[in-house]
Amino acid sequence: MPGIGRSWRINSTFLLWYSLCMFVLLCVIYVKRDIPPSIISFQTKYVMGNLNFWDTSPKRSVHFVRPRNQTFECVPLNDSQIPNDLPEVHRVFLKYKNCRTFPTLLKPKSCSDELHLLLAIKSTAVNVNRRVAIRNTWGKEQVLGGKRVKLVFLLGQSPDRVKAQPLQQLLAYESQQFQDILQWDFADSFFNLTLKEIHFLSWFSAECPQAEFVLKGDDDVFVNTGNIVDFLLDFQPDEDLFVGDVIFNAAPIRKTDLKYFIPKKMYAPKLYPPYAGGGGYLMSRKTVIGLDNMAPSIELFPIDDVYVGMCLEKMNVTLKLHPGFKTFGIQQPFNPFDPCMYKELMIVHKLDPTETWIMWTLVNDEGMKCARQAA
Numbered sequence: 001m002p003g004i005g006r007s008w009r010i011n012s013t014f015l016l017w018y019s020l021c022m023f024v025l026l027c028v029i030y031v032k033r034d035i036p037p038s039i040i041s042f043q044t045k046y047v048m049g050n051l052n053f054w055d056t057s058p059k060r061s062v063h064f065v066r067p068r069n070q071t072f073e074c075v076p077l078n079d080s081q082i083p084n085d086l087p088e089v090h091r092v093f094l095k096y097k098n099c100r101t102f103p104t105l106l107k108p109k110s111c112s113d114e115l116h117l118l119l120a121i122k123s124t125a126v127n128v129n130r131r132v133a134i135r136n137t138w139g140k141e142q143v144l145g146g147k148r149v150k151l152v153f154l155l156g157q158s159p160d161r162v163k164a165q166p167l168q169q170l171l172a173y174e175s176q177q178f179q180d181i182l183q184w185d186f187a188d189s190f191f192n193l194t195l196k197e198i199h200f201l202s203w204f205s206a207e208c209p210q211a212e213f214v215l216k217g218d219d220d221v222f223v224n225t226g227n228i229v230d231f232l233l234d235f236q237p238d239e240d241l242f243v244g245d246v247i248f249n250a251a252p253i254r255k256t257d258l259k260y261f262i263p264k265k266m267y268a269p270k271l272y273p274p275y276a277g278g279g280g281y282l283m284s285r286k287t288v289i290g291l292d293n294m295a296p297s298i299e300l301f302p303i304d305d306v307y308v309g310m311c312l313e314k315m316n317v318t319l320k321l322h323p324g325f326k327t328f329g330i331q332q333p334f335n336p337f338d339p340c341m342y343k344e345l346m347i348v349h350k351l352d353p354t355e356t357w358i359m360w361t362l363v364n365d366e367g368m369k370c371a372r373q374a375a
């Protein structure tokens, strides 16, 4: 009798495990069936440990709904008021120069009360691979040495007529998943970057003035967030601070075929005021709010970095040059896979997402001690 009882117990345990396994298997099959194959490969590509890139909950659907009935006044200039010997982009810029306020399409999660560093990164809808890399590496929402770091991406609308709608849908989805998208209703073009700047400034003053410092940058930079936080230990949010790769005595480019061409009709002086490369610079809260107050009295200028320089000049803020901000690139020879170089740096321009991932793992590798290696 004890024997029979025992084997029955074994059988029932076996059965229990068997049904449990079948249940789990069925669940897996069910979930997989609902995920489109493209998302699976995307997911396996970006899931590393707990860095879950994409929540694959299959039932949720996101529909982008344009905010209703925001009316914004803006009278474009009459074509007869615009010099017609200028390139088309310059003419378009001048035509809409007085249009400075556009509706907000997508908003990020609100800023928490205790926010040390806001990473405000200019992106465009198609650059989803860069946003993925940033969210999972140096832009991660985290608390570093007790200081909270938050990430927002700044976007306009895709100017690509064919892809605009699906890209908008993607942004709406990202916005729901990550709540880090801040988007306005103007075309995301090179000459509209200054619009992005002034919209960011007013969003900051209205919605996120508790942030102590702001790092404003492009989506193709690598930021050594830990170094930035260490650097900021010496500064106060309510004193002016503007640090970056500052250029003094830059002259406007007068060659018509270059990207940064500025005709004398748009800017007559021989030199620009000091300004920092737009790839990435660091500001205190006081400076950001000062810029927001100053901007309405400064006419729009198509190059956003220079525009900020123009405002800072009027505010009497001194721009600090820091060698750790390499927004104009690094002198050759330059090995993008040398982690020791990054240990010293704050920001490096022009890394692709793969280089960003690699750098992040190298910079954060505790075993990587450059100083000792060199010794």
Ligand SMILES: *[C@@H]1O[C@H](CO)[C@@H](O)[C@H](O)[C@H]1NC(C)=O
Pocket: 068, 069
């Ligand atoms: C939009 O605003 C106008 C005027 O302010 C109003 O007449 C109209 O009913 C509004 N439309 C919607 C859809 O709210």
Ligand SMILES: *[C@@H]1O[C@H](CO)[C@@H](O)[C@H](O)[C@H]1NC(C)=O
Pocket: 078, 079, 080
């Ligand atoms: C634009 O200028 C032309 C010529 O000066 C004038 O006839 C026209 O009415 C103006 N249009 C607007 C919208 O002001």
Ligand SMILES: *[C@@H]1O[C@H](CO)[C@@H](O)[C@H](O)[C@H]1NC(C)=O
Pocket: 089, 092, 093, 096, 185, 186, 187, 188, 189, 190, 191, 192
């Ligand atoms: C800026 O965006 C506005 C609104 O989308 C658009 O009409 C204008 O052409 C854009 N300006 C430039 C210079 O691309």
Ligand SMILES: *[C@@H]1O[C@H](CO)[C@@H](O)[C@H](O)[C@H]1NC(C)=O
Pocket: 314, 315, 316
């Ligand atoms: C900047 O300095 C000039 C000259 O010292 C002064 O006239 C001006 O009011 C100052 N501007 C601000 C915003 O403090």
